[in-house]
Amino acid sequence: MSPRGAAARERADATDSAPTELRAADGRVPGRRGLATRQRLLDCTARLLANTSYRDLKVTDISREAGTSPATFYHYFPDIESALTVLAQATADRGAELAELVGEEPWKGTVGYDAALRLVDGVLVFWGENAAVLRVVDLLAKEGDEGFRAIRTRMLNSTTRALSDAIVNLGDKGNEDVDATAMAAVLVSMLAHVAEHQPGLEAAQISVDGLRESMARLVYGGVTGRRVATPR
């Protein structure tokens, strides 16, 4: 029906716990030189994606940018989506580290609000640096692509879990009856969406500082069930 089939297959491979040794189109394992051009293709894909609409991203352009022929691209990737999968994996791995910003200490008072702000800033920066890849991951996940959905989930799961733990660890009466996982997921969604649309929101005359503070308040409130004591 569409090139989906092959892409899904490679993506499944890439998802395996033991990453099946990398194979080129001819089934052989690439050597040093091959891996280099493969990486070059990935870099060019990422670079082009930053300046091109996803719909207009062409294999032709990628390979031209990389100084090779289109056939070379197909030697290393069954299709564009597979290259994107690899980029998405790498990005997601780095994104998973955002969870560390949640911290270990219980979110009491100022400690909590500071942690919230740190998380907000971390997300904004990370999304700013990886906007191009992240928006494609987001689209494909929404379109129901299982592979990209899994990548996205894995990327956000650690942060979601960290927040969920923070909620449970607090054991506060104010929010002991919330579904901690759901609340954490909602908070992460909020962070992701604002980060994704930050340029658009700015263009609509909404102050970035205001967004930051609002998000931090909501994260703090969502985790602790309490209002912010002294936001400033």
Added chain:
Amino acid sequence: MSPRGAAARERADATDSAPTELRAADGRVPGRRGLATRQRLLDCTARLLANTSYRDLKVTDISREAGTSPATFYHYFPDIESALTVLAQATADRGAELAELVGEEPWKGTVGYDAALRLVDGVLVFWGENAAVLRVVDLLAKEGDEGFRAIRTRMLNSTTRALSDAIVNLGDKGNEDVDATAMAAVLVSMLAHVAEHQPGLEAAQISVDGLRESMARLVYGGVTGRRVATPR
């Protein structure tokens, strides 16, 4: 460089306050029959978009589905994006009505939480019904397309403003120092993002009811600055 130019032009037209009378490719105003096939093309575009990845949406398929030739499509739209613009406009107009769910009464106590829940449910339903178009609008807005960004902003602005008014009208001490617009924008972002990814979140074992309640809590908390009194 790309078909962007023509698309941007038509989109600009569509944005004009006085919608320049509709023109076909030959510059003439379509009659009854022409408008009918134009509409048929739009319907087929929407239908296909629901089952096809955005990247795989082809003029060929749309026109085949509509029982005409590709040339006919180009008679009414300079490119696919322009057809999507029209669909997006219509969807956005309906989406703007979500603002009514915020209500006029001040968000004190149960009234407020009920309003929050009503809004949450409204957003979830609306996004469920228009997922295909909305995700493309979202992508193109993120990619920096001014036309789609404007459509999106217009769609969400009324709800954002309504929430912002609700915050200000409360005049509560608990949140009088928040940037009401930013807070409202963040809340709307949260609603939109969870709604967009609802299927994915469900697939990740996150309960829809939990999401609903968490969002309602955050909306209530964001607007009033208070914790939820009796969530159940």
Added chain:
DNA sequence: GGCGATTCTGACACCCCGTCAGGCCGTCCG
């Protein structure tokens, strides 16, 4: 029934896709 206006489309040139078979080039062995 015929005529002009409207609507549609066949045909075409162009470009991208995806896939071979075969060519290039480093390097290792004799």
Added chain:
DNA sequence: CGGACGGCCTGACGGGGTGTCAGAATCGCC
């Protein structure tokens, strides 16, 4: 040093989508 082997690359091609004409088909009206 020369040859040959293996890993790497690409020219070339069939298939199909894009976008644009000129002109054919259809409609509505006299």
